[in-house]
Structures are given as C-alpha cells and as structure tokens.
Amino acid sequence: xxxxxxxxxxxLARRTFLGQGGISVGALALAGLLPGQGQAAPGKPADSxxxxxxxxxxxxxxxxxxxxxxxxxxxxxxDNKPMLTAMEGKPLPPSVIAGQRYAFIRPDAAVLGxxxxxxxxxxxxxxxxxxxxxxAAVADELCIIRSMRTEQFNHAPAxxxxxxGFSQPGRPSIGSWAIYGLxxxxxxxxxxxxxSTGAGISGGSALWSSGFMPSSFAGTRLRNGADPILHVGNxxxxxxxxxxxxxxxxxxxxxxxxxREHDPEIGARVSAYEMAFRLQTSAPELMDxxxxxxxxxxxxxxxxxxxxxARACLMSRRMLERGVRYVTIYNEGWDAHSDxxxxxxxxxxxxxxxxxxxxxxxxxxxxxxxxxxxxxxxxGRTPMVExxxxxxxxxxxxxxxQAFTIWMAGGGVKPGTTYGSTDDLGFHVAENPVGxxxxxxxxxxxxxxxxxxxxxxxxxxxFRLTDVHGKVVKGLLx
Numbered sequence: 001x002x003x004x005x006x007x008x009x010x011x012l013a014r015r016t017f018l019g020q021g022g023i024s025v026g027a028l029a030l031a032g033l034l035p036g037q038g039q040a041a042p043g044k045p046a047d048s049x050x051x052x053x054x055x056x057x058x059x060x061x062x063x064x065x066x067x068x069x070x071x072x073x074x075x076x077x078x079d080n081k082p083m084l085t086a087m088e089g090k091p092l093p094p095s096v097i098a099g100q101r102y103a104f105i106r107p108d109a110a111v112l113g114x115x116x117x118x119x120x121x122x123x124x125x126x127x128x129x130x131x132x133x134x135x136a137a138v139a140d141e142l143c144i145i146r147s148m149r150t151e152q153f154n155h156a157p158a159x160x161x162x163x164x165g166f167s168q169p170g171r172p173s174i175g176s177w178a179i180y181g182l183x184x185x186x187x188x189x190x191x192x193x194x195x196s197t198g199a200g201i202s203g204g205s206a207l208w209s210s211g212f213m214p215s216s217f218a219g220t221r222l223r224n225g226a227d228p229i230l231h232v233g234n235x236x237x238x239x240x241x242x243x244x245x246x247x248x249x250x251x252x253x254x255x256x257x258x259x260r261e262h263d264p265e266i267g268a269r270v271s272a273y274e275m276a277f278r279l280q281t282s283a284p285e286l287m288d289x290x291x292x293x294x295x296x297x298x299x300x301x302x303x304x305x306x307x308x309x310a311r312a313c314l315m316s317r318r319m320l321e322r323g324v325r326y327v328t329i330y331n332e333g334w335d336a337h338s339d340x341x342x343x344x345x346x347x348x349x350x351x352x353x354x355x356x357x358x359x360x361x362x363x364x365x366x367x368x369x370x371x372x373x374x375x376x377x378x379x380g381r382t383p384m385v386e387x388x389x390x391x392x393x394x395x396x397x398x399x400x401x402q403a404f405t406i407w408m409a410g411g412g413v414k415p416g417t418t419y420g421s422t423d424d425l426g427f428h429v430a431e432n433p434v435g436x437x438x439x440x441x442x443x444x445x446x447x448x449x450x451x452x453x454x455x456x457x458x459x460x461x462x463f464r465l466t467d468v469h470g471k472v473v474k475g476l477l478x
Contacts (some may be wrong), residue, residue: 003180049184049191049216054448056087059412059478060372063178063443064316064327068347069159069201069336071377073397074405074426076115076344077129079146081426084114084383092384096427103153104337105386105398111425112385112397118444124416131348134356135407141359141368143413143476146405147420147429150379150436153401155335159203162436163328165465169206172456174440175453176210176217177465180456181449189286190220193324197224197309197350198332208328212458220329222283224307224315286318300357310354317361320371334377337386338393339460340379359409368410372446377401383426403429406439412446414478437470445472 037147089110091097097107116129122139135142152158157167164171171292172180175192186192194208201207257263289297289304292314297303302310309331316327332349336343355375362368381397381404388394403422409415420432441451444465451470455462 015252049179051123051183051185052181054181055450055453056448058446058448059370060446061370062320062325062327062423063372063374063411063447064320064358065175065329066311066313066351066373066375067159067163067328067330068334068351068375068377069198069203069330069332070336071158071379071381071399071404072334072347073344073381073399074146074338074403075334075381075383076340077132077348078127078144078407079403079422079426080114080118080127080129081383081422081424082114084111085423087111087425088113092425092427096423096425101153102382102398102400104388104391104393105384107384109382109384109386109398111383112340112395115344120272122416124418126416128420131344132352134353138356138359138409140416141363141409142407142417143409143415143477144405144407144418145420145434145439146403146418146422147432148376148380148436148439149405149429150401150404151462153379153399155202155378155399156204158399159201159207160403162191162378162439163203163207164211165437165467166212169204169209170211171209171463172211172213172217172465173206173208173219174465175208175219175328176213177444177454178447179325179405180213180217181444181454182325182447184319184323184325186325187321189319189324191324192217192326192463193316193319194219194221194330195224195312195327196221196330196332197307198310198330200332201330207330207354212463213456216380219326224312266304286315286322289314296361299361301353305343308354309351310357313354313358314361317358317365317367320367321365327354336381336396337391337398338396340381340395340397343396362410370411372411372413372443373409374406374443375408377404380404402427408476412478413476417476419473419475432473432475434473435469437466438473441466441470442473442476446477 009054011093075084091108091110098296100107118127118129119136120127122135124140126139126142126144128136128139135370150158150161152161152167152365160169161167179191192208205221208221298316302308304311309329312329316329319327334343334347359368359373362371362373380400382400384398386393386396386398403426420434421430422428423430444451444454451466452466455464
C-alpha cells in the first residue's frame with residue numbers, strides 16, 4: 001500500500017470565509033488564540049498523524065540527528081592529513097585555492113596541520129582523533145562519510161540547506177517530511193521533537209519548521225531542563241475538569257469553522273491543543289529519570305537534575321521508546337574561528353561520551369537496527385589557519401564548504417565503513433562525493449521513501465525535500 005503524497009489545494013470562497021454574512025464566533029476565538037499562524041496548507045485533515053506506510057519496506061523507523069552546529073573541524077577529528085603538518089606555515093598551492101572565497105580569511109592563508117593525534121580503531125580500522133576516545137570505541141558501528149560537501153559557506157544558510165534542502169526559510173524541514181510521510185506512533189508526545197544544548201542557533205526555528213505544510217508537521221522544541229515545557233501545570237483555580245471543558249468548547253467552535261472553510265490548519269490547531277493537554281501528563285513521566293539505572297546514567301555521563309548534552313541524548317532514547325519519530329539535538333558552539341584546540345577539547349568533553357553511549361544503549365535495547373543516528377555539522381573547517389589580531393583570533397579555522405565529515409549509525413547504514421575521501425590537503429573531495437541533497441535522499445530511502453515521489457503540492461507545483469537534485473548513496477547502505 002502506498003499513500004498519496006500529492007495533497008491538492010482547496011479554494012476558499014469569500015462568503016464561506018465570512019461565514020455567510022459575518023465572521024463567526026469560532027473564527028474570532030481562533031484569531032484570538034492563534035494569531036499569525038500563516039497560510040494553511042492543502043489536503044487531508046492536518047491533525048491526522050496516524051502511522052502510515054512508506055513507499056517500500058523501511059530500514060529505519062525513527063531518527064536521532066545530533067547536529068553539531070557551528071561546524072566541527074573534520075581535519076582535527078576524522079580526516080587526518082599528514083601533508084598539512086609537513087606544509088604548516090606555508091600557503092596552499094595556487095592551483096588548489098584558485099577561485100575560492102572565505103568568510104574571514106584570504107585563500108592564501110598559511111596551512112594549519114592537525115592539532116591532535118590520530119589512531120586506527122576497531123576491526124574497521126577507522127582513523128579517529130584522540131580527542132574523541134568514546135566515539136573511537138564504537139568505530140565498528142559507524143559509517144563515516146569523509147566526502148560531504150555543501151553549496152553554502154555561512155552558518156544560517158548552510159544549516160537551512162542541510163535541514164530543509166533550501167538555503168532560505170520557508171521550506172519544510174527533513175523532520176517534517178519524515179512525519180508527513182510516516183505519521184506518528186505516539187499519542188502523548190509530539191512526533192518531531194527538537195532539543196538544544198547551547199546558546200543560539202544561527203538558522204533559528206526555520207530549521208524545524210513545517211514550511212508550507214500544515215503546522216502539525218513542525219518540530220516541537222522542548223527545553224533541556226527539569227521542566228521541558230513551561231507552565232505545564234494549571235494555574236490556581238483551574239482543575240482538570242475545567243480545563244477539559246474549555247478545550248472541548250474551543251474545539252467545537254474551531255471544528256465548526258473548519259467544516260465551513262475546509263482549512264486543514266484549523267484541525268492542526270485543535271490537535272495542538274489536545275497534545276498540549278496530554279503533555280501535562282506525559283512530559284513529567286518522560287522526565288522521570290528515576291526509572292533509569294545507575295549504570296545507564298553512568299554510561300551517558302548524565303546527571304538527571306542538570307541540563308546537558310548527555311541528558312538530552314538519554315531523553316531522546318526515552319522519547320523514541322514512547323513513539324517519537326524524529327529527534328534533533330542542536331549542540332551549538334563548534335564555530336572555531338579562534339583556538340580550534342580549545343574549542344574541540346571543550347565540545348568533545350561535553351558530547352563524545354554521550355554520542356557513543358547512545359549507540360551502545362540503542363544497540364543493547366535492540367533499537368539501533370531500526371533507528372538511524374546522524375552526527376555532524378553544516379560544513380567543515382579550512383586547512384588554513386585563521387588569525388586576526390583586530391578580532392582577537394588566532395589558531396582557528398574558517399568555514400569550509402568544499403569538504404567535511406559526518407557519521408551515521410544504525411538504521412540500515414553499513415557499519416564499520418569509511419566512505420569517500422578528500423585530497424592530500426583535505427581541501428577538495430577526491431572520491432565518492434556526497435552532496436547535501438544526496439544525504440537527504442539517502443535518509444528518506446532508509447525511512448522507506450523514494451525522494452522523487454515524496455512530494456507536497458503547494459503554490460501550483462509539487463515540491464520535494466531534494467528539489468530536482470539528489471541521489472541515494474548506495475555505498476552507505478548495509
């Protein structure tokens with residue numbers, strides 16, 4: 001069975017919009033409760049997130065994306081280039097840097113060699129930096145892609161491009177595409193959840209937006225503290241019965257309006273109110289880490305009472321167990337324009353153990369086989385040093401879209417694999433290039449979708465995540 005993914009727009013007559021002579025009470029109620037929600041998208045009731053069958057049998061049923069925003073330095077973590085050490089302090093050959101442009105350095109800036117030692121690990125022999133010992137210990141579970149490249153060299157456009165397939169806001173995110181196609185397995189938690197463990201995300205909420213799709217497909221951002229949702233409790237004087245009655249009245253008014261206007265976005269809002277009501281029970285249970293063993297907490301290095309990347313990883317696994325389909329954790333702070341050594345040491349100390357723990361924990365619970373885990377940033381870092389006394393910068397690396405590294409695990413990817421390579425200077429992809437749209441096509445393939453057939457009709461044409469680009473990278477598949 002294949003579900004149709006070509007919802008058609010509905011034209012609303014002016015007299016229907018005005019409620020046959022005047023704006024309805026339901027319309028006024030909705031306008032007051034939900035200002036500025038934007039244009040509704042077409043199709044079936046937008047609050048229908050029932051599980052659906054993909055185009056073909058999936059290898060992955062759910063995804064955790066560990067997004068290292070700011071862009072980690074692949075040259076100091078996963079892509080060892082001894083040639084850079086030999087050339088340190090010298091400029092790259094003109095034949096290499098011709099036609100290149102950068103955000104903060106000149107293309108003829110001096111070479112900066114790898115700042116850490118590398119070793120080979122596991123039966124696969126994956127070469128990983130000493131600053132990531134826990135990740136190195138699970139090397140045989142990883143599919144390391146050293147030949148990623150992107151079209152964007154500034155943070156916000158590059159983050160948007162990776163998450164939405166487009167460099168400007170307004171398109172649905174990849175998590176939205178996933179739940180648009182698959183629906184939700186959870187009645188009490190959102191299908192698509194977003195966490196952040198740093199300060200500031202360049203691309204903003206557009207990174208988990210549903211774009212022109214109904215808002216029911218958007219990501220829900222939860223806080224990484226003890227209280228994931230503010231004001232989840234009722235105020236004094238409002239008991240559960242009164243709250244339930246209030247929601248029911250609003251739902252009846254809004255459904256009456258939906259019946260007249262056939263606007264699925266109204267259904268999305270009703271569904272959102274219902275989800276918020278259920279979250280009052282499900283959110284505290286989700287955050288009850290007393291159910292986790294001391295061994296599990298130690299594995300992640302997580303303190304249940306202290307917000308951290310480790311705690312977010314553990315909470316992600318708990319969310320998947322409760323039916324959440326797609327989780328993205330944004331870990332900000334990898335933008336090493338200065339002191340790349342200190343940046344990587346600090347960030348790896350916060351994330352390395354938990355990333356490896358997540359792999360081990362999912363595998364021990366029999367979940368890794370059908371859970372896809374992705375790690376990486378929006379682009380890479382330059383082989384050349386960034387030094388700018390006026391900005392107080394030294395021993396850093398600038399943005400580098402031509403080549404970077406990510407890794408994937410579980411969910412149908414080939415474990416113990418290093419795919420693709422860069423040239424001896426780590427500047428250009430030398431073998432098996434993987435573009436952002438290729439990565440997106442491959443992710444959708446693992447979820448059971450042909451990326452060319454998973455479309456959404458909007459503004460007179462069918463859109464897809466990969467636009468007119470992308471191919472499934474078969475060399476990554478188990």
